[in-house]
Amino acid sequence: PKLQIALTNKEKxxxxxxxxxxxxxxxxxxxxxxxxxxxxxxxPGAWLTDITQ
Structure with a gap:
């Protein structure tokens, strides 16, 4: 299992x-x-924003 901790903008x-x-x-x-x-x-596929993002 992955452990994810969200940082606030101030902490970043x-x-x-x-x-x-x-x-x-x-x-x-x-x-x-x-x-x-x-x-x-x-x-060549970098302009396909729907797929890459």
Missing amino acids: EEDFMAMKGCKPAHRPKKRPKMIQRSILLVS
Whole structure:
């Protein structure tokens, strides 16, 4: 059996501060278009959002 414990956002932020020394970014950084295109070419099914998410 797996043991799952949910952390609050505050706990996650405190852990991140302890590891990195700064607060986490609010939004994930967007990939440049050229890198995203090359990823899509290498993994052809990545654009199928219904399946991959």
